[in-house]
Amino acid sequence: MNSTDNTVKREPVSVVMIGAGNRARKYLEYILSTPERVRLAGVVDSNPLRRESIASRCPSLSEENIYSNVDDFFARGRIADAVIIATPDDCHYAHTMQAIRLGYHVLLEKPIAQTEAEAEDIARASRDAGVVVNVCYVLHFHPYFRTLRELARSGELGEIVAINHCSPVGIDRATHVYVRGGWGQKSTSGPLFTSKCCHDIDFLLWLTGSPCKRISSQGSLRWFTPDNAPIGASQRCVDCLAEAECPFSAVDLYRRRREWVKNFDVPAGHTLDDTIETELTGGRYGRCVYHCDNDVVDRQTVAIETDSGVLINISMDVFTTESHRKTHISLTKGEIRGDEHGITVTTFRPRENRYIDFSHTVGAPFHAGADLATVANFIDAVRGMADESATDIEAAVYSQHVCDAIEEARQKS
Template identity: 35%
Template sequence: MPHDFGDAFEPITIAVIGCGNRGRTYASYAIAEPTKCKVVAIAEPRPVTRKLMTEAHLVDKTLVFEDYKDLLKASAETIQTVGKRLADAVLVTVQDFMHEEVTIAFAEQGYHILCEKPMSTNLEACFRMETAVKKAGIIFGMGHVLRYSPYTRALTEVIRSGTLGQLINIVHIEPVGFYHFAHSYVRGNWAREKDSAFSLMTKSCHDLDILCHWLFPGIVTRVSSFGSLQHFRKDQKPKEAGDATRCLDCPHERDCAYSAKKVYLDPATLRPEGWPASVLVDGIPDIENVTAALKTGPYGRCAYECDNDVCDNQIVNVEFSTGATASFTMIAHTKLICERQTRIHFAFGEIVGDMESFTVTDFRTRKSTHHAPKPEGGHHGGGDVGLIRTFIEAVRMKDQSLLGTDVTDALRSHLAVFAAEKARLEGTVVDVVQFEKEMRATYGAAQ
C-alpha cells in the first residue's frame, strides 16, 4: 500500500515500469537506502530480467507483471476496492516512444512520476504529458540527471552566487564516445529516427537542459544548428572488410575501430552489470550468450552495414533572453564517453570543467581555484543517485520545488531541442519563443 505521508519513517513505495538499465539503476537506490524507498511492483516483458528484478527487491509475485497495462489494471482494481494505489510513485523507464502512454495512464491514477529522458520523442506528446501531469497535481521528475550530480550542484552554486558577474557565454561539448555511439545510435534502439527520434533529442536533451538550467532565469530565444551523419555509412566501410555484414565473419575485424567483438566480448563488459554487453541479453552476460547475440542479433552487425540515419555530429548555437549565448557540440568520434567538457565565461572570470572537477578563475584577483566535489557512485557523476534521491524526497515532502524543475520547465528545454532540429533541417534560425506559441496553439496546450 502507498506511503502514509503523516508517518515520516515509512519508505516511499515505488513501481518500476521497465527493468532495463535505467530502471535497475534508479531502483538500486531502494537497496542502498531501504528506509527511504522500496520497490513493491514491477512490469517487465523479458522473463529473466523480470525474475532478477523480482529477486533483487523481494517483490511479491502478485505484483510482478509482464505488461504495464496489467499493473495498471491491478492498480485500478485496488483503487476501486480499497481506495488506495499500489504504490506512491512509478518510475517510467520503458522505451522512449512509450513514455507518453505510460506517464499519462499512471498520472490519471494519481501516481507521482519519475520519467526517464527524453520526455517524449514527439512534441505533441510532450504537451499532452504536461496537461496530464498538471491536471493530476502530482510530483513529476524528469530524467535530466546532469542537474543532480555533486559536480553540477557545486558548479551551479558558483554560477548562482554572482561572484563572477554577468554570465555571458557557455561552450559545452558532449563527447558521446566512438563505441558508445556505434552501440546505441548505429546498431541499437536509437539508430533510426522513425523508430525513436533524432540523436540530438535521444542523446543530448540532457545538454540543452543543463544550459537552460545554468542560464536561468534567461529563456532560449533563438537557435541555429548544423549536423549530419558523416561516418557510419556504407560508403565509409573499410575495403578490407569486403562483403562481410557481421563482425564475427569479417576479415578486417581485428583492425576495425568498431568491432562488435572488441566492444562486447571484452572482459570489462562481461561483468553482471557490464555495459554495454548487458544490453544484448536477457539476464547476466557471459561469453556464450553474448557470442550468440552477436551471431544473430542487431549488435553483431557491421557498423557500416546498418540502417541507421541519425546524426553522428551536430552543433547548436543558442541565444538567451538575457543576451547570453551558448554553443553546444555533440560528437560521436571521441575516446571520452559522455565526459562533458564545459567553459563558462563571465564578465569577471571563467569556469572550466569536465564533469569531475572545475576551475574557477577570477580576472580581478588573477587567482584560480580548483574544485573537485566528492563524487557519488553510479553513472553521470552521481547524477543518477542524486535524481532518484531528490525525487523520493520531493514525494515524501510533497514539494515539487525540491527537484528544481517542473513539467513545464522540462517541456521548455525539450522545445529548445525540437527547435534546434527544425533549424538544422530547414537551414534557418528559429525564434523559439514564437515556436512555442505556435506549437501551443497547434496542439491546444495552455501557456
C-alpha cells in the same frame, strides 16, 4: 494522497517499476537501501530476464505484482503511490499518461516524450490530476555540475556572457547505442541530440536561467552508412575481411575489450562469453556499423542566444574517445573551465586561478550518486516536501521545447 495534500507522508512510498532494464536497476539500489522511505510494490517488463532480475532482489514481492505487460498492470487500477517509468523512449508518453490517469505520481526517464506536444500533454495531465511528475535529469544532482552552476550564478565573476560546451558521445557508446543499439532510429528513439544531449540542454538552461531567443544547428549522418563500408566488409564483424583494421569492430569492442557488455541479458545456464558470441553471430550488436538500420546523426553543433544575451555553443562529438563533458563559461569578471575532473575559476582582477578537484566523482557509481539522489528527490516530492531541483515536469517541458527547436533548426539548415 497526492502532492497537493500539503501533508508529509510518513510511511514508505510504494513504487512500481515499469521497465526493468539498465536505468531501473540503478534506481532499485536507492529503493533497497532506504526501506524506511520507499518500497518496491511491483515490477513490469516484457522481458522475463529483466523483470526476474529485479524481482529476485526483492523477495517480498509477490508473484501477482510481477507483470509481463503494462496493460495487465494498469488494469489493476492504482496499487501503489508512484511508478518509475524506465521503458524505451517511444513508450514514455503512453505509459505516463496511463499512470497519471490512475493517479500515480511518476518519476519519468528522459526524454519526456517524442514531441513537445506530448510533453505538454503530460504536464497538463499532471496538473489536472495533482500528481508529481519528475524527469530524470540527473545532472541536477551531480556534485560537479551543481558546483559549476553555483559558481556561474554566484555573482563573484559577474554576468555570464558566453558558454562553450562539448558533450562527447564517444565512439564506443555511439556504435553500441546509436548505430547498432536501440537508439539508432529516429522514428523510435527520436533525434540523437535529444536522446543524449537533452541533459546538456536542460543543464545549460538551468545554469543560465533564461529562455532561448535564437537557435541554429548543423548535423547529419556522415559516416555510418553503406557507402562508407570498406572493401571486403560483410554484414557481421565475425566474418568480415576488414575486421582486423576496423575501428568500429564489434569483435574488438565486445569480445576483445569486453566493453559495453554489462547490459547483455545472460539467460539461465549461459555465460557472458556465450552471450557475447550469440550477439556477434546473430544479434543486433554483431552487425557491421556500415550495414545497420540507423538513421540518426553522427555529429551535431548547436548555437543558442538566450533572452538574457548569453551565447551558447554546443558540440556533440561522436568521433572521440573522450567521455567527459567540457564547459567553458565566460563571465564579465572572470571565467570558469570545467572538464568533470575539476573546475578552474579565473578572476580577471586580481588575475588569479583556483582549482576545485572533482577527480573523486569521475566514474563514481550511479553518476556520482546523482541517480540515487534523483529518486530521493522524487520521494521527497511525493511525500509533500519542497522540491528545489527544477526537474519537475513544468521546467522539463521547456527543455523538450528547446530540443525540438534544435532538431527543427538542424533540418532546415
